[in-house]
Structure formats: structure tokens, C-alpha cells
Amino acid sequence: MSSLTSNDARFVEPEGARNYITHDYGALSWLLTKDHKRIAILYLISITALFMLGGFFAVVMRIELLTPEGDLLTSDTYNKFFTLHGIVMIFFFLIPSIPAVLGNFLLPLMLGAKDLAFPKINLLSWYLYIIAAVMGLYIIITGGVDTGWTFYTPFSTQYSNTHVFGVTFAAFIVGFSSILTGLNFLVTIHRMRAPGLTWFRLPLFVWAMYATSIVQLLATPVLAITLVMLMFERVVHVGIFDPALGGDPLLFQHMFWFYSHPAVYIMILPAMGVASEVVAAFTRKKIFGYSFVAYSSLAIAFLGFLVWAHHMFVAGISVYSAMIFSFLSYFVAVPSAIKVFNWTATLYRGSVALLTPMLYILGFIGLFTIGGVTGLFLAAIGLDVHVTDTYFVVAHFHYIMVGGAVMAYMAGLHYWWPKITGRMYPEWWARLAALLIFAGFNLTFFPQFILGYLGMPRRYHAYAPEFQVLNVMSTAGASVLAVGYALPLCYLIWSLWYGRPAGPNPWGAVGLEWTTSSPPPMENFHETPVVTWDAYDYPAMLKAMGETQNV
Amino acid sequence: MPLWIYFAVFAALTAGTLLTWWVSTIDLGMLNTPIALFIATTKAVLVILFFMHVIHSxxxxxxxxxxxxxxxxxxxxxxxxxxxxxxxxxx
CATH class of the missing domain: 1.20.5 (Single alpha-helices involved in coiled-coils or other helix-helix interfaces)
Known part of the structure; x- marks a missing residue:
């Protein structure tokens, strides 16, 4: 073991040495791999395919909504499309996106470890994901499901004649994939940190993954239990949710949202982690209020469990509990705002480089803020009653999930792409795609705030003619967004062969992952690193490099 | 952990099961559910502490x-x- 400085790249492989990609060849070497980096690549390919499928459903829905009449899809087919869009995007893309791809790849590298704590369990989690995805695809091909991604009872248990059992079983299985990933990360962060890498020297991405893993581990089993109860009631008619049998439909909603609201934080907490890394790297500054940002991740993970019934204000819960949940929902805004303010404070007088990852993160900060603030509208009981089940809600959660989580995923993918592949992506095209995605996203979803406030309900294939102009704007935005997402797919694949070699640290960033080769060797580091510096020690790095900084 | 502890815990769990059945034959009014839950919780604690080795964790x-x-x-x-x-x- 030896100590190293924050910008030391002593673990860099000699030219032509084998890395995790060239270490072994053949399909089986990938399908049976226990290497966290290869499993991350397997996840990357899988979730990209599922993202395209979910995107396809969205595009067809937006085309349907170009005109007020239901002239492309029947109402039944439209029901299936929005259900499948939600299920695919949430369970098969957003939940695993940053943790399973970037987290899997980076966590051991950031901790100075050779792999995750349980490599076989890591591979098992990918296989569970694939089994669930194949089940989902089979169900889509054989008729689909029309309950909405929320599987609300009594429709899902008594009335829907689509493949409810199969798709809930697929969601049940993919939940275990998520649990295993969270378990692996928690144990790895606790047990496998490099010497000297104390908790408050950890990158904030690791803190974010830690908080995410807690949520995955504590919330997902409740979803599993809830879905099992749903399947039992549907198949053998035990009385859990059916009032005729002594059950209560709202019990399903309570238990479903006990998972599914924290699931929003499974999506957004990793995104916040990416934001912290990128903001620090592209401003050349320490994150302002590091410990506040770290603790706010844990606070979000905890408070996220206390707010679920704000999804149920009009469902028939008691006024007393609605007041409690409304009150508690406002609390989540505090740690989220702490993060936004601290990123903004980090930008202040920083040496900001407007490269692609930073463009995405600036978009993320703005869009997440809009999504968060409109979330406060929905936490207010009176306003929520007005806009429940309208496009206002659709716009709000897309600002969080797409404007927040997907923007940060794209930022992270570009930021660490040179590390993952050893190649640079084409910067000009990447900036163009980032701007197209930002513009397309806002054109798609901002009109939906207005539509919702004016009273257009969600989940219908036809609508009143006065809503058409805003719907045409939204569909036009979706087209721009689709082009924006297609571009990275093309140029990132192109860069695998034609991209400029990246070198170990193309951004001049600090952090253990940048001290090893790109792509990293199979064992990540040739010798265990000893960490003697704080996270984001850019001032020290710049001083060492003899540069001046405007601080 | 000595083997006899496992057998003792198993005996306690069996006794708890029999107790649950016996209590269910008596109408305790409002206390029916709380008493059944109390026995079940005690059994769960025994399983967690001894069978899952938490007591020595x-x-x-x-x-x-x-x-x-x-x-x-x-x-x-x-x-x-x-x-x-x-x-x-x-x-």
C-alpha cells in the first residue's frame, strides 16, 4: 500500500495492457462475469433497450394526442400504452438506471475496492432483472395490461381482464433485483473503503448511493408483499382489498405508495449524487457545504417514507391524516432545497466549464427545482384536489423523473463515458443533444402544467377541442426530445470505435476512479490506494499544478 | 451457541403456537387480537434473537x-x- 495525492494517476496501466473489456472474450465471459464493471455494461445495454421500448409507447401516445379525437388508438389500447410506458420506464429504466449502471461501475472504483462485496449476487440481480424484463415483454406481446403502473384495486383485482397477474409478478421479481443491488452497495460502502477513506472523505455520489440503498432495502419488500397480496386476491379471492370480502381498497394504495413514493427517491437521490460530482469537477471547487449535502441525502431517504398518502388526498383517507401527510410532505422540500442551494453556491465564482455533463446538470438543477416546487403545490390539500389526475400531475412527475433523473443519468453517462470506454464522445454533437433534450423536454411538459391546471384529465385518449393547441406543442416537443435521445445513442456507439482515446483523467477531476486507467483494469487498482485527501480537493490540486483559482 | 438453546427455543415456539390455538377458543372480547399479536410477537423475537443469531451479533x-x-x-x-x-x- 502507498499513499498518493489527489491528482496522482500512478495506477494507470501501461499502453496496450489488458483492461476489463479486453481481459476475456466471448459471450459467456460476459454472461457469467462477476466483474462489477462488466455487469454495469450488461445493465447499460438492457436498460437502454427498455428505455427505447418505453419511449416507443410515449411517442405513440403523443401522436394520438395530436388531435382531440381518439383516432389512432382505441381507448383500451391507449390504457395499455400508458400502463406499459409507466411500468417499463419506472421499474425497468429509472429505478435501475443510475444505481445499476453508474453505481455498479463506479462504487468500487470510488472506494478503492476491487469489486462489490457480493459479486455473484450482483450478477444474480442482473439475471432477475432480465427474467422480469422477458416476462414483461411476453405480456406486452400477448395483450398487455391496462391497470396503470399503480395497479390500483379493485380494478386490478376484480375487473381488469388483462395480464395483471403476470405483470405484477414481473414487478415482484424486478424488485428483488433492486433489493440485491441495494444490499450489495450498503455492505460494500461499509466494509470495503480504502484505507484513509473515511465517511466524510467519500464522494457525494457514494453518500447518495448509500441513501438510495437504504430506501431500496427498506421499501421494496413492502412492494413485494403488496403485489403478492394483490395476486392472491385476484387468483384465490382472499379478502384483503375487496370490501365485499372484508378488505379495503385503500389499504392497497397505502402499501403501494409506502414503496412507490420512496421509489421516487430511488430515482432522484442517485441523480443528486451525479450532480454533486459534475458540479465540483466542472467548477474546480469543493462542494459548498459538503456535510450538509451528505446529510441531506439521508434526510431525504428518511423523510421520503413519511409522505406517501399525499398521493391519496382525494381517495377517501381521513381529513386528519391528509393534514398530517400534507404537513410532512413540505418537510422533504427542505433537504432537497439544501442541495439545490449548495450546488448553486458551488457555482458561484467557480471556474465553470460548460461541457456536456455540466450542461445536463445545469438543466437538471433548473428542471428539478420546477418539479420540486410544483410538488409543493400538490402537497397542499386544497390545490391537490383541483389538479389530481390532471396533466398537472403528469407534468410535475416528469419534471422530477425525466427533467431530474434522466438529465442526471445523461450527465453521468457523458461524464464517466471516457472512464467506462476509454474513448471521448464528440463534444459538439453531445452539446447539441443536451440542448435539444432540454428544449424538447420543456416544450413537451411545460404545456402540460397549463393543460392540467385548466382541467384536462390524464389517462384519456380523447380530450376537449380547446386543449388541442397545447397538446400539439407537447407532441412537437416530444419529437424534439426523441431526436435528442437518439443522438447520444448514435454518437456514443460511434465513439467506441472512432472516439479520441480519453486517457485516465480527461476532465482533470479528483477522485479515486480518475487515478486508474480508462478503461480500468480487471482488478481496478494494482495496489490498494491510501487516501489522504478530502473529497473534491480541487483547490489543493490546482495549487499543486501551479494554477491560480478565483476563489 | 449450545444446541440445547435451539431445542429450548423450538419448545417455546411450539408452546406459543399451542397457546395461540388455546386462547382462540376463549372469547376475550376486545383483547382477542392484542393477545394473539403479543404471543406472535414474542415468538418472532425468539426467532430473531436465537435462530437468526442476532443476540450474539x-x-x-x-x-x-x-x-x-x-x-x-x-x-x-x-x-x-x-x-x-x-x-x-x-x-
Whole structure:
């Protein structure tokens, strides 16, 4: 073991040495791999395919909504499309996106470890994901499901004649994939940190993954239990949710949202982690209020469990509990705002480089803020009653999930792409795609705030003619967004062969992952690193490099 | 852990099961459910402490288990905040 400085790249492989990609060849070497980096690549390919499928459903829905009449899809087919869009995007893309791809790849590298704590369990989690995805695809091909991604009872248990059992079983299985990933990360962060890498020297991405893993581990089993109860009631008619049998439909909603609201934080907490890394790297500054940002991740993970019934204000819960949940929902805004303010404070007088990852993160900060603030509208009981089940809600959660989580995923993918592949992506095209995605996203979803406030309900294939102009704007935005997402797919694949070699640290960033080769060797580091510096020690790095900084 | 402890815990669990059955034959009114839950909880604690070896586990394991039950408590308390107050009429 030896100590190293924050910008030391002593673990860099000699030219032509084998890395995790060239270490072994053949399909089986990938399908049976226990290497966290290869499993991350397997996840990357899988979730990209599922993202395209979910995107396809969205595009067809937006085309349907170009005109007020239901002239492309029947109402039944439209029901299936929005259900499948939600299920695919949430369970098969957003939940695993940053943790399973970037987290899997980076966590051991950031901790100075050779792999995750349980490599076989890591591979098992990918296989569970694939089994669930194949089940989902089979169900889509054989008729689909029309309950909405929320599987609300009594429709899902008594009335829907689509493949409810199969798709809930697929969601049940993919939940275990998520649990295993969270378990692996928690144990790895606790047990496998490099010497000297104390908790408050950890990158904030690791803190974010830690908080995410807690949520995955504590919330997902409740979803599993809830879905099992749903399947039992549907198949053998035990009385859990059916009032005729002594059950209560709202019990399903309570238990479903006990998972599914924290699931929003499974999506957004990793995104916040990416934001912290990128903001620090592209401003050349320490994150302002590091410990506040770290603790706010844990606070979000905890408070996220206390707010679920704000999804149920009009469902028939008691006024007393609605007041409690409304009150508690406002609390989540505090740690989220702490993060936004601290990123903004980090930008202040920083040496900001407007490269692609930073463009995405600036978009993320703005869009997440809009999504968060409109979330406060929905936490207010009176306003929520007005806009429940309208496009206002659709716009709000897309600002969080797409404007927040997907923007940060794209930022992270570009930021660490040179590390993952050893190649640079084409910067000009990447900036163009980032701007197209930002513009397309806002054109798609901002009109939906207005539509919702004016009273257009969600989940219908036809609508009143006065809503058409805003719907045409939204569909036009979706087209721009689709082009924006297609571009990275093309140029990132192109860069695998034609991209400029990246070198170990193309951004001049600090952090253990940048001290090893790109792509990293199979064992990540040739010798265990000893960490003697704080996270984001850019001032020290710049001083060492003899540069001046405007601080 | 000595083998006899496992057998003793197993005997206690069997006794608890028989006790649950016996209590169910007596009408205790409002206490029916609380007593059944009390016996079941005691059995669960025995399983966690001895069969899952938590009694000899490090402090971090205790933290994880206590946190899990705390989270379960959150689910129960806030769900009952709805169920137990639905008859309020102060609209």
C-alpha cells in the first residue's frame, strides 16, 4: 500500500495492457462475469433497450394526442400504452438506471475496492432483472395490461381482464433485483473503503448511493408483499382489498405508495449524487457545504417514507391524516432545497466549464427545482384536489423523473463515458443533444402544467377541442426530445470505435476512479490506494499544478 | 451457541403456537387480537434473537434490525392515522 495525492494517476496501466473489456472474450465471459464493471455494461445495454421500448409507447401516445379525437388508438389500447410506458420506464429504466449502471461501475472504483462485496449476487440481480424484463415483454406481446403502473384495486383485482397477474409478478421479481443491488452497495460502502477513506472523505455520489440503498432495502419488500397480496386476491379471492370480502381498497394504495413514493427517491437521490460530482469537477471547487449535502441525502431517504398518502388526498383517507401527510410532505422540500442551494453556491465564482455533463446538470438543477416546487403545490390539500389526475400531475412527475433523473443519468453517462470506454464522445454533437433534450423536454411538459391546471384529465385518449393547441406543442416537443435521445445513442456507439482515446483523467477531476486507467483494469487498482485527501480537493490540486483559482 | 438453546427455543415456539390455538377458543372480547399479536410477537423475537443469531451479533446488526422495525412502525402508525380517524366529523 502507498499513499498518493489527489491528482496522482500512478495506477494507470501501461499502453496496450489488458483492461476489463479486453481481459476475456466471448459471450459467456460476459454472461457469467462477476466483474462489477462488466455487469454495469450488461445493465447499460438492457436498460437502454427498455428505455427505447418505453419511449416507443410515449411517442405513440403523443401522436394520438395530436388531435382531440381518439383516432389512432382505441381507448383500451391507449390504457395499455400508458400502463406499459409507466411500468417499463419506472421499474425497468429509472429505478435501475443510475444505481445499476453508474453505481455498479463506479462504487468500487470510488472506494478503492476491487469489486462489490457480493459479486455473484450482483450478477444474480442482473439475471432477475432480465427474467422480469422477458416476462414483461411476453405480456406486452400477448395483450398487455391496462391497470396503470399503480395497479390500483379493485380494478386490478376484480375487473381488469388483462395480464395483471403476470405483470405484477414481473414487478415482484424486478424488485428483488433492486433489493440485491441495494444490499450489495450498503455492505460494500461499509466494509470495503480504502484505507484513509473515511465517511466524510467519500464522494457525494457514494453518500447518495448509500441513501438510495437504504430506501431500496427498506421499501421494496413492502412492494413485494403488496403485489403478492394483490395476486392472491385476484387468483384465490382472499379478502384483503375487496370490501365485499372484508378488505379495503385503500389499504392497497397505502402499501403501494409506502414503496412507490420512496421509489421516487430511488430515482432522484442517485441523480443528486451525479450532480454533486459534475458540479465540483466542472467548477474546480469543493462542494459548498459538503456535510450538509451528505446529510441531506439521508434526510431525504428518511423523510421520503413519511409522505406517501399525499398521493391519496382525494381517495377517501381521513381529513386528519391528509393534514398530517400534507404537513410532512413540505418537510422533504427542505433537504432537497439544501442541495439545490449548495450546488448553486458551488457555482458561484467557480471556474465553470460548460461541457456536456455540466450542461445536463445545469438543466437538471433548473428542471428539478420546477418539479420540486410544483410538488409543493400538490402537497397542499386544497390545490391537490383541483389538479389530481390532471396533466398537472403528469407534468410535475416528469419534471422530477425525466427533467431530474434522466438529465442526471445523461450527465453521468457523458461524464464517466471516457472512464467506462476509454474513448471521448464528440463534444459538439453531445452539446447539441443536451440542448435539444432540454428544449424538447420543456416544450413537451411545460404545456402540460397549463393543460392540467385548466382541467384536462390524464389517462384519456380523447380530450376537449380547446386543449388541442397545447397538446400539439407537447407532441412537437416530444419529437424534439426523441431526436435528442437518439443522438447520444448514435454518437456514443460511434465513439467506441472512432472516439479520441480519453486517457485516465480527461476532465482533470479528483477522485479515486480518475487515478486508474480508462478503461480500468480487471482488478481496478494494482495496489490498494491510501487516501489522504478530502473529497473534491480541487483547490489543493490546482495549487499543486501551479494554477491560480478565483476563489 | 449450545444446541440445547435451539431445542429450548423450538419448545417455546411450539408452546406459543399451542397457546395461540388455546386462547382462540376463549372469547376475550376486545383483547382477542392484542393477545394473539403479543404471543406472535414474542415468538418472532425468539426467532430473531436465537435462530437468526442476532443476540450474539455486532451492534450494527442490531441497528439494522431496530431500524427495520422502526420503518415497519412508520408504515403502521401513519396508515392507522388514516384508519382510526375516518369517523371524525370536523370538516
Amino acid at each position: 455486532p451492534r450494527l446488526t442490531w441497528v439494522v434490525i431496530i431500524a427495520s422495525f422502526l420503518w415497519l412502525g412508520v408504515l403502521f402508525v401513519l396508515t392507522f392515522a388514516d384508519y382510526l380517524t375516518r369517523t371524525w366529523k370536523i370538516y
